[in-house]
Amino acid sequence: MRPSQFVLPALLVPLLALSGTAAAAVHGPGRLSGPSPFAGCAPGAIDGKMAAGAIEPAVAADPSDPRRLAAVWPQDRNRGAVVAVTGDGGRHWKRSVVPGLTRCSGGRYDHVDDPMVTFTRDGGLVVTGSVFTDDYSESAALSVRSGDGGRTWTRPAVVAGESDPAQGGVHGSGAVPDPRDPDVLHMAGARFPAEARTNNEGWIARSTDGGRTWEEPRTTVASAEGSMVTGHRLVALDDGTLLDFHTHVRFGGGPGLSDYSVQVVRSTDGGATWSRPSKVGDMGTTIAIRDPESGEDVSHTTSILSDVAVDRRTGRLYAVWQDARFTGGAADGVALASSADGGRTWSEPVKANRTPATVPVPNQQAFTVSVEVGRGGTVAVSYSDFRANDAAAPLRTDRWLATCRPAPAASCADGTARWRETRLTAASFDMRRAPRIPDEASPRGYFLGEQMGLAAAGGGFVSVWAEPDAPGRAAAFVRTTR
Known part of the structure; x- marks a missing residue:
């Protein structure tokens, strides 16, 4: 069925009540998520494969008012999405449930995955999310919009569905x-x-009314048989050019025998037609991030994802991904590449994470990476690593932010840039207390999410991430750095 046949009228619906909601004050690293808003919702058939608590938060800043921020995350085994908004630069946040995405929030799907939040140019909020049923028989990408800072929302619109x-x-x-x-x-x-390791395609959809309704999706890139495209990140340049960044996977006989690369396709006509893929860089990830002592998986689904950001002053693009080339293939670091010609050609990747090379190699693993460009062209890269880990029981883990302000006519990816690193976590957390996710097809082990959020706001950056707050449960945290 065509997505347009699923789209519901954009009528305002009241905000769902969230038990325990409060305007929480945040000073330095602070907790964003709160008590469960879905405690009264019946469990789903695959709840055991979903993480308890709040995971993989995303964040956005209003370009016209950097004091206005919004974060969103899936909560309580992905039963719904929770959004937090602030109008004072992050000192106080107000949480509420995003209505209509799942059955626990008044919708028809069972779970939501990878929700994201965007400020429109007229100050509206648009939350998007991937939703699916317990038996995986139906899935969709949905969007909802709020024009009043999250107090009321439109009914969900189907962007793409199956x-x-x-x-x-x-x-x-x-x-x-x-x-x-x-x-x-x-x-x-x-x-x-439906059949693994075959082929698939990327898509793009357009809304001409601020996210209330969407046109039928078009194909951006199609993979050949025995390969896959995934992890799509879209960038719109100032001249209207659209760039679809994604990971290309060419399957081999096993995870270690497959080839991975970051690629991009380009459209100069609003998404109607697309170029052939061009390579941003080879992705030399180890695939599996592992507990240095036990060898158990830690969020390894992040390994083949990339992120991208643009410097609006100059049009320079920056892309990041996990790559083990800096340790001879032993441990993933963060690769950073740059393009000065709109994504046509790219620099050789350099190491962006500041994880010390003096710690044992298994503790150098860096993962779940994000990139953003702020005021004055400052580049920020966030990531997690195990540098504080030792042989004791906790698997000490931290979230970090590395920033670089390039010299005139230079790039933070030219190998000579000077970086400054900030520890985002107030104290190391124990990854072994994170939700542990079984998945027969792709074991995820300890899991806090496939992405963590990063946004430029004013003269600084807002970082959001998940960490355990109890054995087997996660919570969302936020910090602003300047």
């Missing part, structure tokens, strides 16, 4: 505003086949 399990499923990313038209948004994602 109701035939024989056709596989769909997954979406965040909405991206068109710099030239305040009413236009774009959203990218992927269609995945």
